[in-house]
Amino acid sequence: MSDHHHDHEELSKEVQAELERLAECLGQLQDPASGLPLDQLDADIEVGYEDDTVYVGITLGYPCASQEVHWRKRVTEACEPLMKSGPLGGHGLQFELFSDIPATSSANAPEPLRGVKNIVAVASGKGGVGKSTTAVNLALALAAEGARVGLLDADIYGPSLPTMLGTEGVRPHVKEQKFFVPVDALGIETMSLGYLMTEDTPAVWRGPMASGALNQILTQTLWCDAKEELDYLIVDMPPGTGDIQLTLAQKTTLAGAVIVTTPQDLALKDAIKGVEMFRKVSVPVLGIVENMALHTCSKCGHSEPIFGIGGGERIAEEYDTHLLGELPLAQKIRADIDSGRPSVTADPEGEIAGFYREIARKAAAQVWLNASSDEELPEIEIS
Numbered sequence: 001m002s003d004h005h006h007d008h009e010e011l012s013k014e015v016q017a018e019l020e021r022l023a024e025c026l027g028q029l030q031d032p033a034s035g036l037p038l039d040q041l042d043a044d045i046e047v048g049y050e051d052d053t054v055y056v057g058i059t060l061g062y063p064c065a066s067q068e069v070h071w072r073k074r075v076t077e078a079c080e081p082l083m084k085s086g087p088l089g090g091h092g093l094q095f096e097l098f099s100d101i102p103a104t105s106s107a108n109a110p111e112p113l114r115g116v117k118n119i120v121a122v123a124s125g126k127g128g129v130g131k132s133t134t135a136v137n138l139a140l141a142l143a144a145e146g147a148r149v150g151l152l153d154a155d156i157y158g159p160s161l162p163t164m165l166g167t168e169g170v171r172p173h174v175k176e177q178k179f180f181v182p183v184d185a186l187g188i189e190t191m192s193l194g195y196l197m198t199e200d201t202p203a204v205w206r207g208p209m210a211s212g213a214l215n216q217i218l219t220q221t222l223w224c225d226a227k228e229e230l231d232y233l234i235v236d237m238p239p240g241t242g243d244i245q246l247t248l249a250q251k252t253t254l255a256g257a258v259i260v261t262t263p264q265d266l267a268l269k270d271a272i273k274g275v276e277m278f279r280k281v282s283v284p285v286l287g288i289v290e291n292m293a294l295h296t297c298s299k300c301g302h303s304e305p306i307f308g309i310g311g312g313e314r315i316a317e318e319y320d321t322h323l324l325g326e327l328p329l330a331q332k333i334r335a336d337i338d339s340g341r342p343s344v345t346a347d348p349e350g351e352i353a354g355f356y357r358e359i360a361r362k363a364a365a366q367v368w369l370n371a372s373s374d375e376e377l378p379e380i381e382i383s
């Protein structure tokens with residue numbers, strides 16, 4: 001990355017000073033996923049100069065492949081005043097956006113989880129709010145933004161991942177007679193109890209049995225080999241806030257939790273329970289996703305908030321967390337996921353994929369913020 005590092009001694013003092021001013025301007029650019037300026041983040045800004053060209057590299061701590069064009073435009077605008085005239089006047093500008101995803105520490109994690117940088121739970125207080133649909137699209141969106149992603153279907157009562165990813169009937173390979181090899185689907189590594197169930201498996205598990213089975217597939221799946229780490233493992237949690245959910249949150253080092261809710265009052269109350277449960281076990285709540293927020297009529301295009309307005313935002317504010325995004329109640333979201341090609345894969349450049357990708361970047365930015373605040377706590381200056 002530091003190809004463009006060059007001998008500063010060879011640069012004139014004027015050029016050097018100008019490059020420093022340029023870096024300062026860039027530090028004030030706001031990162032859209034976290035809402036913070038770059039100089040308040042653990043972002044890397046590199047500015048170099050060679051052969052009449054200014055090189056700018058920005059490194060963010062979340063996957064952001066689709067954002068390079070957008071950042072290039074903003075970087076160009078920010079640099080423009082300094083490159084119109086003066087020592088850099090009329091020179092060229094080259095820009096690159098990088099991402100370097102940090103790991104949330106998990107030194108005492110079971111062996112196969114050690115190469116997983118961040119485990120993120122997707123939870124809901126109540127069933128049927130679209131938690132699995134969100135988890136699957138979120139995992140695919142993180143991958144589309146450039147991350148290596150795994151997805152664990154921990155919904156033991158009704159594992160729906162195989163249907164949603166078109167992997168029904170697939171059986172994972174077993175390695176060394178003790179590890180499951182995750183199933184590669186649509187570019188992500190996946191594991192589900194659905195892959196292991198047979199017709200004889202009881203449809204309703206008893207509590208202890210269910211959490212035992214869950215713990216087993218979590219810790220006995222070979223999430224990554226020695227060479228390549230997983231940036232994120234998304235866990236589609238069982239609905240509710242009972243014992244299983246709590247056990248899972250306590251047994252693993254979760255980087256954070258995303259809470260899915262619908263705007264209905266009841267679902268919102270349950271979402272609050274979810275937020276509180278994670279807080280109790282010191283798992284950071286990355287934010288709330290409001291699903292089925294608006295209904296768009298497929299005939300006339302008119303949008304209506306059939307379940308009410310602004311609930312997710314209200315909860316986010318009240319509970320000091322973020323509203324990561326809102327998804328419309330859309331026939332296409334259901335049809336895509338039912339056919340085994342979720343919207344992020346079925347129509348990667350479409351509006352719905354765009355919503356999920358933005359949610360993914362925002363959630364990942366929160367993971368980054370938490371990871372860097374852990375590291376640098378003593379260095380924080382309060383002024």
Ligand SMILES: Nc1ncnc2c1ncn2[C@@H]1O[C@H](COP(=O)(O)OP(=O)(O)OP(=O)(O)O)[C@@H](O)[C@H]1O
Pocket residue numbers: 124126127128129130131132133134155158160239291292327328329330331333334335337338
């Ligand atoms: N935004 C949406 N628009 C339209 N349909 C949706 C949307 N989100 C989810 N659905 C549909 O709603 C149904 C329930 O979704 P899903 O299975 O993701 O919910 P869940 O909360 O995981 O449920 P469970 O509690 O059973 O695990 C599915 O048929 C899904 O396709």
